[in-house]
Amino acid sequence: MSSRPTPRRTVLAAALAVTAAASPLSSAPSAFAAARGGGRERPDGTVDYRAWTTFPQWAGGRGAGTRVLGGDRPGLVLDRPIGTLEYTDPHTGTTARWEYATWLSPVRTLPDPATEIVVSWNARTPAGTWLQTELRTAYSDGTRSPWYVMGRWTSGDAAGDIRRTSVDGQGDKKSNVSTDTLAVDDPASGLRLVSYELRLTLHRRPGTRLTPTVWRLGAMGSDIPDRFTVPASRPGEGAGHKLRVPRYSQEIHKGQYPEYDNGGEAWCSPTSSQMVLEYWGRGPTAEDLAWVDPSYADPQVCHAARHTYDYQYKGCGNWPFNAAYAATYHDLQGVVTRLRSLGEAERLVKAGIPLITSQSFLASELDGAGYGTAGHLMCVVGFTEDGDVIANDPASPSNAAVERVYKRGQFENIWLRTKRHNAQGEVRSGTGGICYLYFPVRPTTRQARALASVGVR
Structure with missing residues (x-):
């Protein structure tokens, strides 16, 4: 169970409690009021999900040592490392050297300013590789956040690999990262997130030709109004439909x-x-x-x-x-x-x-x-x-x-x-x-x- 402060979430998906977020961002509006201007007001809130999945989308980013794969499922791979780094895994205490390359997304200007952003990705990381996702955002007051690590991820846990991990303690007194969610500290102030960019860093063991492959990188920005109750919607097109999904008990x-x-x-x-x-x-x-x-x-x-x-x-x-x-x-x-x-x-x-x-x-x-x-x-x-x-x-x-x-x-x-x-x-x-x-x-x-x-x- 999480005790990290966040305006939306106190728990991610905890155990049952029976008691029941390189190149500059585009300029941002200089006033808090811009957070509400120019967008679509919706009583049920605003949601914007944007992903990079196609060859032109990946090619539209700025790669340094990465290469875009074509074919039926385009993706990003590590081609020629641009450097090496030492990473001390906080969960094993092991220090290892890794080659790396990077990719930087174009700036995404949100159609409606947001209070939260969640980043997600689809990738394959063979043993001896891993990836890091980062997010930087521009605020509605004209400033911008630092780069926030949104995940250090590997699909496996083989000996010598890093342990997949979120990163605690990230914030700049305007926003903070609670495990997997970047959130404005005080949405009531009017401060909003108006644009963002994403950065991928792909790592591999030195001297190998191994590489992660990233097929999808996306982010969801949202501004959902604070509410204790939500009126029920009327039944619609899904009424009477049931999918045959296997059933498993935890x-x-x-x-x-x-x-x-x-x-x-x-x-x-x-x-x-x-x-x-x-x-x-x-x-x-x-x-x-x-x-x-x-x-x-x-x-x-x-x-x-x-x-x-x-x-x-x-x-x-x-x-x-x-x-x-x-x-x-x-x-x-x-x-x-x-x-x-x-x-x-x-x-x-x-x-x-x-x-x-x-x-x-x-x-x-x-x-x-x-x-x-x-x-x-x-x-x-x-x-x-x-x-x-x-x-x-x-x-x-x-x-x-x-x-x-x-x-x-x-x-x-x-x-x-x-x-x-x-x-x-x-x-x-x-x-x-x-x-x-x-x-x-x-x-x-x-x-x-x-x-x-x-x-x-």
């Missing part, structure tokens, strides 16, 4: 591999990720799972927990790490974004795309859950004829009990709100509609249209 893994976030009871995020991965027909091989105790059921859930674990956060709920894990599987993509309503979720489900949502609530706020939580992930897999939510909730005693039906208004409220009261009556933050979306590299026409309708391309 609870049956209690006590297993406690080195990864205290065992299965805290594995809501990787368990949800595994359900959706298998819906798309993806998953680890028998060889991948050989390390798991053969007496454990559903070893793929243990594998997902191990490979999403953030060694700094000490948990498996780092949002971009889960999306990156999903994209390590053949021709699958993963993004972190926000939706504004269950109507948008219905559009995705009807097109055949389940989603993983993050929410927090008291037991009394979600009928049928039987628990309260400071932060929990579950899969939205369908809607009843009346528009209620069909969820695969991993906080269930068995796989058979995972499918639940939750009241539309209750579910929408706990997912979309940004403020809530805990069991002690204290004000805490909500996630404001955060979700993971996993989908094929080549989605169907209907799926591509549904994704585009929520800003994902």
Whole structure:
């Protein structure tokens, strides 16, 4: 459970609590008022997801030692290192030398100024390689942030490799990074994030020809109004549709591999990720799972927990790490974004795309859950004829009990709100509609249209 201050989030995806963010940025407006000017005012907030995935998009950035691959799935690779560095892994104490190359995105001017930015990526990092993502933003007062590390990531944890990690303690008295989210310290001041740029640094062991391959790099900027309650949307096109998503319980893994976030009871995020991965027909091989105790059921859930674990956060709920894990599987993509309503979720489900949502609530706020939580992930897999939510909730005693039906208004409220009261009556933050979306590299026409309708391309 996180104690890092943030205006939106006090928890990323914690264990159940039964009590229920090289070249200058473009110039920014000089007044706080610019944060609200020139954009579209929406009562449900603004969300902008932008990704670099195509050959022209990657070629439009500034590479130093990197090269853009063409083909069916364009990406960025390390071509000729521009230098070496020594990195002391804070989680192993090991110091090693690495070659590196960099890529800098064009400046992205947000169509609506934001209070938060979440970066996510899809990549392959063979043993002996890793990557770092960074973010720098321009503020509405004409200043800019430092470069913030948004993740040091590797898909594996082989001997000699770094441990995937977020970086704590980053801030400039205007914004701060809470594990995987850059947020303005005081949104009420009017200060906003008006543009940003991303930087990738690709690393490999010296003297080798190894390289990470990055297929997608994206960021989601948002400004969701503070609210304790969210009116329920009316049932729409997704009513009566349900997807056949496998069901896995995190609870049956209690006590297993406690080195990864205290065992299965805290594995809501990787368990949800595994359900959706298998819906798309993806998953680890028998060889991948050989390390798991053969007496454990559903070893793929243990594998997902191990490979999403953030060694700094000490948990498996780092949002971009889960999306990156999903994209390590053949021709699958993963993004972190926000939706504004269950109507948008219905559009995705009807097109055949389940989603993983993050929410927090008291037991009394979600009928049928039987628990309260400071932060929990579950899969939205369908809607009843009346528009209620069909969820695969991993906080269930068995796989058979995972499918639940939750009241539309209750579910929408706990997912979309940004403020809530805990069991002690204290004000805490909500996630404001955060979700993971996993989908094929080549989605169907209907799926591509549904994704585009929520800003994902």
